[in-house]
Amino acid sequence: MGDVAQSSSDPILEVENVTVRRNKTDVIRDVNLVIHPGEFVGVVGPNGGGKSTLMQTVLGILRPVSGRIKLAGGPPNSRQAFGKMAWVSQAAAHIPKNIRLTVRELVSLGLLNHNNWFIPGRSTSAQTDKAIAMVGLSHLADRDVNNLSGGERQRAVIARALAGEAEFLLLDEPMVGMDRASRQSLLQLLDNFCHEHNKTILMISHDVAAMRQTAHRMVYLEEQIWFDGPPPSFPSVEEIASLRGIQDVHGGHHYDHAAEHCGGADHATPPQVVVQKEAE
């Protein structure tokens, strides 16, 4: 941990010793994560490893039992945080099927913030069209989002996030259900945002290979953060297993609780999950 290329500017996200509990068990424990503007951070890990929990905590939906989160200088759900960040959910799962909604209508929702959501009819169509063009959907702008392919719909949802002034994009498994070509172009698109538009990206994914190829930094989360560093040094499946084994035995300063908790419970399953996801 900690061998991260630090930029000079203030961090956009600071997660400090955060523990989140659900049903009396810790889903994530003592998580520390600092993200600076312009970074593309990919969070990988097995199902149930706490990736979504971490995301929901950052978004202010879940509350940590201990620890602190600072988003753009303020706590989640604060005025400082609102408008700085945008959330991209798994679009295929989240847009209601019983709605007729054009791409343009969807993307224009991204322009709303806590100041202007109740002002009717003031649509800034130029910004909407620009965001649609950025994701390459201009030719489908008047199409119903429920009539698009999974990849196109995901792009539309990303365009919604780009339409506003958000600097920090949080994405939850945006590539689920996409073919290889769409995944490639989506990753390229996100990479461009970081480089050319100085957006910051925090992305959850099962796709270790894809993250390795695109992210500037990778985080392996399974209850705790076991790796945080540049993709070239991302550990192999065996290394993760042994990393965790060593930590369990020695109980490093971060992992006191882990030593008590993990025991022999997780020597077999986690690496299997990772292998499965890599092969996907």
Added chain:
Amino acid sequence: MMGLGVWLHELVSPAMEAIAPYLPGDVFPFFFTLDMFQRVLVASFVITVIAGVLGSFLLIRNMALIGDGIAHVTFGGVAVSMVLAGVPTLPMATFFAVVAAVLIFELQDRGLLEGDTAIAIMMTGALAFGLVALRIWGEGITANVERFLYGNVLFVDDASLDWICTVGLVALLLLGAMYKGLLAAAVDPVAARVQGIPVRAIGLTFSIVTAVVVVLMVKIIGALLVTALLVSPAATAQQVGKSFRSCVLWSQFFGLMSVLIGIYLSAEEDTGAGAMIALVAAVIFLVVVVSKSIAVRLGPAVNQRTQ
């Protein structure tokens, strides 16, 4: 002071009289010439315009049955005002409806119950409470639930028309102001919240507006017709509309068609107007769905998904 409804009535009255001679039927043209029937048309049109907006949002929020639910809930309020002589009916009914709408919203928002279940519990609970209250304390008051629930669309007086137009205008302004926020909350509540949109406050306000509008409409045109005008045209609109905005407009169009055709048929065939309008709304839905699926089958190039 002249109310909004009376003003609107006087505004459109000359135009209605002008088109009356060109209309078919023996009785139907009187709806455009006689004062009392003109009021019915104006009231139905105003209600349809609001119902088109409200219904479109109810549908995407999965709350299609709330109109019917609220209508039954208000019976509890009506019964209480009957028992406590001197308590006016409309405020008491509105109070019951708003409380029920807020409870339904909270149950859904906290994830305790899915939409329909919360509505069903409130609806049966308040209705049963009304019946029991009348039985125990009513001393001979007999409850005519039917009459209450089915209203009479053919009797709209000036005061009712004023109420419909005033509440309708306030509801339309509120819905217009919340239009984008409501849409964002329905499409993706988490993303909307992260943007800083007060999703909870919007949802709560929407539920209260719905309750107030439904109570008023139930009193005047009956529960059957309220639900028919809220849901059927909006569902038909989803079959033909390409965007949410166009669905709202189509919904109002199909609602107006239902009202006109329904009143025409009921006038000529001498049936209940409310039931006929509701029936026409349902038939329009069926016709549109069937012809759409035939069109899709005949012309694969039409209406096809991309890719």
